[in-house]
Amino acid sequence: MNDHSFTGGQGVAAMACSAELRVAPGTGLRAERALKKYDAIVIGAGHNGLTNAAYLAKSGLRVAVLERNPYIGGATVSRELFPGWTYSNCSYVCSLLRPEIARDLELPRHGLQVVPYGGGVTFKRDGDYYGNYYDHNRQYREMARHSKRDANAYERYATDVMKQTRLIRPYLLRRPPDPTSLKWRDLRDLAGFARSFTEMGEEGLADTLKFWTKSVGDYLDEYFETDVIKAHLGGTGVIGTALGVYSPGTAYVLLHHYMGDVDGNVGSWGFARGGMGAVAGALAKSFQAFGGEIICDADVYQIMVRHGRVRGVALADGTEYHADIVVSNLDPKRTFLDVMDPADLPEDVVRKARNFKIRGSSGKLNIALDGLPTFNGLDQGSPLMLGDMHFTDSLQRLERAYDDWKEGTWSKDPYVDMLIPTQTDPTMAPPGKHMMTVFVQYAPPRINGKDWTDADKAGFEKSVIDQIAAHSPDFRSLILHCETRTPREIEAEVGLTEGNIFQGELTFDQLLFNRPFPGYAQYRGPVRGMYMCGSGTHPGGGVMAAPGANAAREILADLRRPDVVPGAYADD
Amino acid sequence: MTDTYDVILVGAGHNGLVCAGYLAKAGRKVLVLEANDSPGGAAATREFAPGYFVSACAQWLYQLHPRVSRELELERHGLQWAAKNIPSVLLDEGGRHLTQLGGHIAGDQLASEDIAAYRAFHDRTGKYVKLLAKLFEARPPKLVESNFADRLVLARLGLGLKLLGRDDMSDLMRNILNNMYDLMEENFDSPQLKALLSLDSVLGSHMGPRTPNTVFSYLYRRVGEAFGYTGVAQVKGGMGALGEALAGAARARGVKLRLGTRVSAIELFNGRAGGVTLASGEQLRAAVVVSGADPVTTLEKLVGYRNMETGMARRVSQIRCRGSVAKLHLALDGLPRFTMLEDEQFGQRLVIAPDMNYIERAFNPVKYGEYSAAPALDISIPTVHDPATAPAGKHVLSVIVQFAPYAPAGGWDEHRERFTRLVIDCIGRYAPGIQDQVVASQLLTPADLEREYGMTGGHWHHGELSMDQVMMMRPFPGATQYASGIDGLYLCSAGAHPGGGLMGLAGRNAAREIIKRGAAA
Amino acid sequence: MTSKSNPAMMLCTPFHSRVAAACELNAWGTWKGYTTPRAYTDVELEYFAIRSTTGVFDLSPMNKYRVTGTDAEAYLNRMVTRDVSKIRLGRVGYTVWCNDAGQVMDDGTIFHLGENDYRVCAFARAIDWMHWSALGFDVEIVDESDEVAALAVQGPTSCAALLAMGLDGLEQLKPFGLMTFPFEGTTLTVSRTGFTGDLGYELWVSPDKAELLWDRLFAAGKPHIIKPFGSDALEMARIEAGFLQAGVDFVPAESAVRNGRSRSPFELGLAWLVDMDKPVFNGRKALLREQAEGSRYRFALLDVDGNKPAQHSFILREGKKVGTVTSAAWCPTAKTNVAFAQLEMPHGKVGEELVAEIYYQRELQWTRVLAPCRVIDAPVFNPARRRATPPGDF
Known part of the structure; x- marks a missing residue:
């Protein structure tokens, strides 16, 4: 099979965009399609686009999703790039996907199963490691092995992070309040927002503001004394982010990775069985069950605007699709600087889109393995290997990895988030064989101001492989195939500008009412009928599906149709 | 005990003296105790080599609040200006320097687009600066336990934000937590312009231009504009003259000032501050104690962690005050020969920081307790405007060196000479031959600044001016509105709102708060 | 290890x-x-x-923590609510300790083992808090659990x-x-x-x-x-x-995620452990404020009618919920049905008559009982032999 013939996870997602719904350009159907008019068109079959489309279709609209690639999913894909192995070659783990949406769109019935994984380990240079356990007592004991004080401090840390998590979770399935607006609905939202803050008391509120503006490194330094523990916890504060662990604002990024859950276990992570394509596959089926259409190989060239309102889209090949509602699942830069004509936009939107921060900061290696590798100091088949593995044992090494990014090069001593999902999911490699996914922080969008070359890519790959091999004697010999993705590949294949996995930095200047930019944070674009539903909108990146759902709610409100989008479960 | 006082104020730093002056003006009997032999704290003039005097710590004045100087009549008490409205000059190795004063910039390498863009940028951010200034002139409002005064401040802030208009308000809300590097990239082309402005944003802090939060510190730096300053100013006789003027003003209002008197402890009586013990063993009592020392010194060293509750001790111990700036003083036997610098520019603020990446690279090593071979420099030659501070025909060159670690591996003694040479050589690239003009030098590392001026960590601002340590989070949650967390003890230093810089507002605001509380203080 | x-x-x-x-x-x-x-x-x-x-x-x-050093007594005195100087050498004292907000973190015992030598026994882990509390004291803290x-x-x-x-x-x-x-x-x-x-x-x-x-x-x-x-x-x-247990009868203060879920010593009926004459100890300022402004809750020992333990029960007064039960048991020796309750102020004065809403199950059938109960002033079991020295021959 070649790259393009595979369209989803094995069995699970394979139907998502199979021949029955693919409309190749140049077929006899083309003319007929060109005449077709939809109620709404969603550009991009990423998970948010599909979610958005599913809710629009659920409310009774005729909806088409246009996807540039011959396969759906965007960054939520499973692909067989080496015979017999399925790679979740972009997003690779699942926690943030809102359970309200998964249930409401009946994703389990459409083939989605999220299986939690345990474990997690950070290897130290001295041959020891820090292991992570879900069970509290085991976790305590492993931490106490390094520092009893840290093990005890972790209890307070977990409490304090949970306080922040509880604060943000109710806002995931809501549009962000607009502090500049004087509309009743916005003022009410804002008052509610303020109330949840004041309930914390003066000191609690101050602690919250500190948390939101602090660096993850400073935050962890306030709790822990052990380097490896801080490094293990701190990595999530920079994943996908072009900031260092000592950059203010990264404590929030850490929170962003804690605020999901698997079956109510807040902070838990899991694998989508069959790879992340299973998420897109299930969303697609749900959408189709509501009568929606997915059209692949449909490269949108421009959103057509006439007399200040949206008319539809035109493809690169000239095909036109008409609709009064066009929703972009593309990132804000691509949306406003690529598929829209600046002449159709207010000046400030073009400027804000240009200034939108969407930094490529990470890369990915997807590796087919002939067997399960062994790691120095760890028992073969240790349960710690079920989870995320890292080799960066201090915050200082993490910060130095960021210094390389600032200098316009990939980290020579990178931070990796490495998993072997085939220990949990039997569908992704032949029995006894394994698939490894290695997320790599940092990799800049360009090398010293120039585009990535193949030599750069090889150098990047080598720095990662060398780091893993330093801790795993048999790793190199087990490699059957390795797909290396720098920001160049991520941008080219997925269409994420600069290869930024969150469709824009998760810094405070781009969160809530600032996401993607002030004045346009409630999913409505500057042109009537035009909307945004990607991770570039609130509440941001990760396979959450909340932006898509929230955008659908706003669209339906504008159309004065009943709200079919679920609200958040009441946490207590 | 011979005299009795209403208030004992620890530390005659500029905020301490301002606070004392206002308290005395309101009729309080105030005793100020200062460990050093001269008043002013970091507003100091020192003879660092025979006949050579220098503003030993702070070298430029650009934020002193006009109400403070007017209400305390500082000019009547001897404050004189050597020069005002001093522009900044970003030095270029090839001599194509860039000059900036307020909203004006000039330079050979500047495109006209940048000049216009800068003007617009300066005007727009100037509005934010005014808003910030208003916030600085009052005590920080409480948000939950707010009383009427707090709500008034908040309402004014809200109104001020709304009055900016929708565009500017959202621009401010986006950028207040942004980093200077990105903001500069968004606005300008000239690497010189970007570097000059971004250096302003990191002076005195443990941040590089790419550190989020630096837009806030840039606006902070510019807050003096709202107080009527353009560019920087130089005090005649060095910054110590400001200390003397403040001391004079305080004395004239009845404040008793005891110099050379080190306080070793703030004494608590049944959990309430009620006096101090001096290093000499002498004990003094007062109903209220105010500290002009930084919060960590005040609470860790003078009160003692054992005399406060654990959570508060933990908060104090977690105040971030990693001083990362050194000061280098050079005694020169003549005016250095800066390449292509016009004569009248020698007395201006000279900056060495060719581009933003240069500053960022200068910052990187300090995160790991190291220092860069190419630091960013903020230079003054005060003897140009004030020749009396050096022997005739001789000059003093004073440099803020950004960045220097607090504790390099092996200790500063191992690095002192190497670091001094490195800085001189760095200047030498812009002023060839300066190495041979140096008669004497003095390096003040963060550790030296801590020892000399009692600033914990050698941090200028008594604690990093980052968003998690400003407003009601300054110095730490639970101690706001100049209360210290200990009843009867107040904080009036840069460690309290609004923060560092020779502004005098922390002292003024604290005095007003204590006066307002009256007998309940 | x-x-x-x-x-x-x-x-x-x-x-x-x-x-x-x-x-x-x-x-x-x-x-x-x-x-x-x-x-x-x-x-x-x-x-x-x-x-x-x-x-x-x-x-x-x-959990057992050893505290030694010249400041050991002063250190413990600042950490706990009791006056530790009154725990003489060779004696043990029961106490609670609070955070700055005056909320109970745990209860436990302090063993005065030797001069400047103490052991703290605690139900919840406390080494981190004890280290933070050691700032400014010359003490050594060892987790000797x-x-x-x-x-x-x-x-x-x-x-x-x-x-x-x-x-x-x-x-x-x-x-x-x-x-x-x-x-x-x-x-x-x-x-x-x-x-x-x-x-x-x-x-x-x-x-x-x-x-x-x-x-x-x-x-x-x-x-x-x-x-x-x-x-x-x-x-x-x-x-x-009548003994409380951390995590059951109160949430250790620094583990409480939700606002208002922790309790002060006054609210747990442990005012006798708080010595306000000490000039500084953790929680003092907040507890002084609470004394002045009043507590939110009151701990009550309830004598519940009938023999069904009032576990997880709501406590009602005139049909309105005024509190919840944290621990309850039928006491075989005292032949009493006891419950510990957290009641909203001003409820819980000794002698107050309340109702416990008890749910119990027999052979899969759930039954709801509204059992009258009253606030009592002392634990139901407190024999003389517990205090007698020598204890006598039983």
């Missing part, structure tokens, strides 16, 4: 070989990651061993059993007193303390002597009818005796 190779395995206490042999029911629970028996033979019989003969409980997993094995020996014949083991002079030990005895080249520390409200002692020994201690104790105690008991029997005894 935990070994690197098996952090995943459950831990065993130093008495485990003996405990396991005696645990006929094979009913295991976990306490701080240690395998501990919920019951050995029969919960009721174990309970009556405590109340009628001698019961033995393995309390080795208890794993270095000290401990048994609680409780019941009317416990003194006789221990005397039979050769602990001469133990009968002179007063409540909350400490004695030491040579034991196989090490020191056996005995305190007259416990969590059952009965005559009883706690034995503290080096882990390598633990099995030997167990064997000697059970051999000597046999004529005095000595039996091990598990956590279920302990639960009955402690409720009968």
Whole structure:
């Protein structure tokens, strides 16, 4: 099979965009399609686009999703790039996907199963490691092995992070309040927002503001004394982010990775069985069950605007699709600087889109393995290997990895988030064989101001492989195939500008009412009928599906149709 | 005990003296105790080599609040200006320097687009600066336990934000937590312009231009504009003259000032501050104690962690005050020969920081307790405007060196000479031959600044001016509105709102708060 | 110490070989990651061993922290609410400690072992807080939880059993007193303390002597009818005796995620442990404020009509919910149905008549009972032998 013939996870997602719904350009159907008019068109079959489309279709609209690639999913894909192995070659783990949406769109019935994984380990240079356990007592004991004080401090840390998590979770399935607006609905939202803050008391509120503006490194330094523990916890504060662990604002990024859950276990992570394509596959089926259409190989060239309102889209090949509602699942830069004509936009939107921060900061290696590798100091088949593995044992090494990014090069001593999902999911490699996914922080969008070359890519790959091999004697010999993705590949294949996995930095200047930019944070674009539903909108990146759902709610409100989008479960 | 006082104020730093002056003006009997032999704290003039005097710590004045100087009549008490409205000059190795004063910039390498863009940028951010200034002139409002005064401040802030208009308000809300590097990239082309402005944003802090939060510190730096300053100013006789003027003003209002008197402890009586013990063993009592020392010194060293509750001790111990700036003083036997610098520019603020990446690279090593071979420099030659501070025909060159670690591996003694040479050589690239003009030098590392001026960590601002340590989070949650967390003890230093810089507002605001509380203080 | 190779395995206490042999029911629970028996033979019989003969409980997993140094007393005095200077050498004191907000973090006991030498026994882990509290004090804090094995020996014949083991002079030990005895080249520390409200002692020994201690104790105690008991029997005894448990009757303050879920010592009925004359201690400022402004809640001991334990019950007053039950049990010795309740102020004054909304199930059928109950002024079990010295022969 070649790259393009595979369209989803094995069995699970394979139907998502199979021949029955693919409309190749140049077929006899083309003319007929060109005449077709939809109620709404969603550009991009990423998970948010599909979610958005599913809710629009659920409310009774005729909806088409246009996807540039011959396969759906965007960054939520499973692909067989080496015979017999399925790679979740972009997003690779699942926690943030809102359970309200998964249930409401009946994703389990459409083939989605999220299986939690345990474990997690950070290897130290001295041959020891820090292991992570879900069970509290085991976790305590492993931490106490390094520092009893840290093990005890972790209890307070977990409490304090949970306080922040509880604060943000109710806002995931809501549009962000607009502090500049004087509309009743916005003022009410804002008052509610303020109330949840004041309930914390003066000191609690101050602690919250500190948390939101602090660096993850400073935050962890306030709790822990052990380097490896801080490094293990701190990595999530920079994943996908072009900031260092000592950059203010990264404590929030850490929170962003804690605020999901698997079956109510807040902070838990899991694998989508069959790879992340299973998420897109299930969303697609749900959408189709509501009568929606997915059209692949449909490269949108421009959103057509006439007399200040949206008319539809035109493809690169000239095909036109008409609709009064066009929703972009593309990132804000691509949306406003690529598929829209600046002449159709207010000046400030073009400027804000240009200034939108969407930094490529990470890369990915997807590796087919002939067997399960062994790691120095760890028992073969240790349960710690079920989870995320890292080799960066201090915050200082993490910060130095960021210094390389600032200098316009990939980290020579990178931070990796490495998993072997085939220990949990039997569908992704032949029995006894394994698939490894290695997320790599940092990799800049360009090398010293120039585009990535193949030599750069090889150098990047080598720095990662060398780091893993330093801790795993048999790793190199087990490699059957390795797909290396720098920001160049991520941008080219997925269409994420600069290869930024969150469709824009998760810094405070781009969160809530600032996401993607002030004045346009409630999913409505500057042109009537035009909307945004990607991770570039609130509440941001990760396979959450909340932006898509929230955008659908706003669209339906504008159309004065009943709200079919679920609200958040009441946490207590 | 011979005299009795209403208030004992620890530390005659500029905020301490301002606070004392206002308290005395309101009729309080105030005793100020200062460990050093001269008043002013970091507003100091020192003879660092025979006949050579220098503003030993702070070298430029650009934020002193006009109400403070007017209400305390500082000019009547001897404050004189050597020069005002001093522009900044970003030095270029090839001599194509860039000059900036307020909203004006000039330079050979500047495109006209940048000049216009800068003007617009300066005007727009100037509005934010005014808003910030208003916030600085009052005590920080409480948000939950707010009383009427707090709500008034908040309402004014809200109104001020709304009055900016929708565009500017959202621009401010986006950028207040942004980093200077990105903001500069968004606005300008000239690497010189970007570097000059971004250096302003990191002076005195443990941040590089790419550190989020630096837009806030840039606006902070510019807050003096709202107080009527353009560019920087130089005090005649060095910054110590400001200390003397403040001391004079305080004395004239009845404040008793005891110099050379080190306080070793703030004494608590049944959990309430009620006096101090001096290093000499002498004990003094007062109903209220105010500290002009930084919060960590005040609470860790003078009160003692054992005399406060654990959570508060933990908060104090977690105040971030990693001083990362050194000061280098050079005694020169003549005016250095800066390449292509016009004569009248020698007395201006000279900056060495060719581009933003240069500053960022200068910052990187300090995160790991190291220092860069190419630091960013903020230079003054005060003897140009004030020749009396050096022997005739001789000059003093004073440099803020950004960045220097607090504790390099092996200790500063191992690095002192190497670091001094490195800085001189760095200047030498812009002023060839300066190495041979140096008669004497003095390096003040963060550790030296801590020892000399009692600033914990050698941090200028008594604690990093980052968003998690400003407003009601300054110095730490639970101690706001100049209360210290200990009843009867107040904080009036840069460690309290609004923060560092020779502004005098922390002292003024604290005095007003204590006066307002009256007998309940 | 935990070994690197098996952090995943459950831990065993130093008495485990003996405990396991005696645990006929094979009913295991976990306490701080240690395998501990919920019951050995029969919960009721174990309970009556405590109340009628001698019961033995393995309390080795208890957190034990050693505090030494010239500031040890001052340090503890600042950390806890009681005046530690009143815990004389060779004595033990029960206390609570609070955070700055005056909310209880835990309760526990302080052993004054020697000059500048104390041990703190705590239910919740506290090493981090104790280290933070050590800022500014010349003290050394060591977590010696794993270095000290401990048994609680409780019941009317416990003194006789221990005397039979050769602990001469133990009968002179007063409540909350400490004695030491040579034991196989090490020191056996005995305190007259416990969590059952009965005559009883706690034995503290080096882990390598633990099995030997167990064997000697059970051999000597046999004529005095000595039996091990598990956590279920302990639960009955402690409720009968009116003892609070962290995590059950209150949320340790720094583990509380939600606002307002923690409690002050006043709200837990522990005002007698708070010494406001101390100029500084954790929580003092907040507790002074609470004294002035009033508490939010009141702890109440309830005597509930009927014999259905009021576990998880709402407490009603005139049909309106005014509180909830945190612990409840039928007390076999006192023949009383007791509940601990957290009531909203101003409820909970002694003598107040309330109603417990009890749900219980018999053969899958849930029944709701509205049981009248009243606030009582003291625990229902408090025998004279608990305080008598010598305790007498039972």
